Amino acid sequence: MRRFAGILALAGLTGCGGGGRPAAVEVVVRVMTFEAPERIPSGWTTFRFRNESPMVHFAVVERMPEDKGIAAHQEEVAPVFQEGMDLLGEGKSEEAMAAFGRLPAWFGDIVFLGGPGLTAPGRTSEATVRLEPGTYLLECYVKTNGVFHSYNPDPDVYGMVHEFRVTDDATGASAPEADLRMTVSAETGIGIDGPVSSGRHTVEVRFADQTIHENFVGHDVHLARVADDTDLGALEAWMDWSRPGGLSTPAPAEFLGGLEEMPAGSTGYFSVTLEPGDYAWIAEVPNASAKGMLKTFTVAR
Numbered sequence: 003m004r005r006f007a008g009i010l011a012l013a014g015l016t017g018c019g020g021g022g023r024p025a026a027v028e029v030v031v032r033v034m035t036f037e038a039p040e041r042i043p044s045g046w047t048t049f050r051f052r053n054e055s056p057m058v059h060f061a062v063v064e065r066m067p068e069d070k071g072i073a074a075h076q077e078e079v080a081p082v083f084q085e086g087m088d089l090l091g092e093g094k095s096e097e098a099m100a101a102f103g104r105l106p107a108w109f110g111d112i113v114f115l116g117g118p119g120l121t122a123p124g125r126t127s128e129a130t131v132r133l134e135p136g137t138y139l140l141e142c143y144v145k146t147n148g149v150f151h152s153y154n155p156d157p158d159v160y161g162m163v164h165e166f167r168v169t170d171d172a173t174g175a176s177a178p179e180a181d182l183r184m185t186v187s188a189e190t191g192i193g194i195d196g197p198v199s200s201g202r203h204t205v206e207v208r209f210a211d212q213t214i215h216e217n218f219v220g221h222d223v224h225l226a227r228v229a230d231d232t233d234l235g236a237l238e239a240w241m242d243w244s245r246p247g248g249l250s251t252p253a254p255a256e257f258l259g260g261l262e263e264m265p266a267g268s269t270g271y272f273s274v275t276l277e278p279g280d281y282a283w284i285a286e287v288p289n290a291s292a293k294g295m296l297k298t299f300t301v302a303r
């Protein structure tokens with residue numbers, strides 16, 4: 003019987019209630035470019051995000067509409083966001099909204115499907131999501147000196163965006179086994195079942211609902227280390243990309259990953275290793291604390 007189970011596991015079959023753990027897709031950032039595979043099989047997939055650069059980044063997974071890929075994103079989306087951001091920086095909010103109005107209609111058809119949250123320089127974070135076949139992007143829209151990482155002012159060079167194809171081949175992997183369960187909701191904020199201890203954890207995140215917040219993005223969850231000199235008010239303000247200093251390097255706290263936004267009803271996972279200390283769960287939305295999306299907690303010694 004054990005041998006039979008082993009053969010099933012080798013074959014990656016899921017019919018008897020589970021294949022193996024999701025294979026990890028390595029994503030490395032050394033400067034401001036994703037190094038990642040161009041083709042991966044479909045199914046449960048762990049993105050292991052190694053930030054070897056001196057700046058904070060994330061890697062949101064975006065399923066693209068039919069026939070759209072990195073070229074369309076870089077020609078029709080990234081410059082529009084940069085123009086709008088430049089106008090916001092000049093205090094011209096009406097002109098900025100007019101600029102955002104020039105986003106192509108298909109922008110609304112991009113599906114944000116999780117991916118590793120904000121990850122500090124030198125840190126590695128992991129997020130696991132289930133992917134159907136299709137064309138996808140990894141994107142980081144953190145800013146440096148007012149410029150989105152996903153936008154390169156040089157028209158001949160792409161920004162921090164990586165296109166990959168999820169193929170019809172299936173991994174057959176099961177969802178990870180989680181030891182903590184979290185719910186993220188516009189109604190109830192970020193909630194987690196019970197105290198968080200030190201050590202390695204895999205957190206199951208259920209998006210009970212999803213909504214477009216004031217800064218046009220959905221809610222997600224990130225983990226920040228809260229040090230003695232961390233200003234939680236500054237951290238909260240920093241999470242809003244539409245503020246001139248928002249999501250701009252350097253971050254006001256050390257980020258340890260998390261899970262980017264997903265549609266209502268979706269479930270994804272992230273893994274973290276926690277040492278004793280103070281932390282905050284926080285979403286990338288304006289006024290996170292009023293929305294229950296800034297929650298501090300302590301990992302006991």
Ligand SMILES: [Cu+2]
Nearest residue numbers: 059142144151
């Ligand atoms: Cu970045």
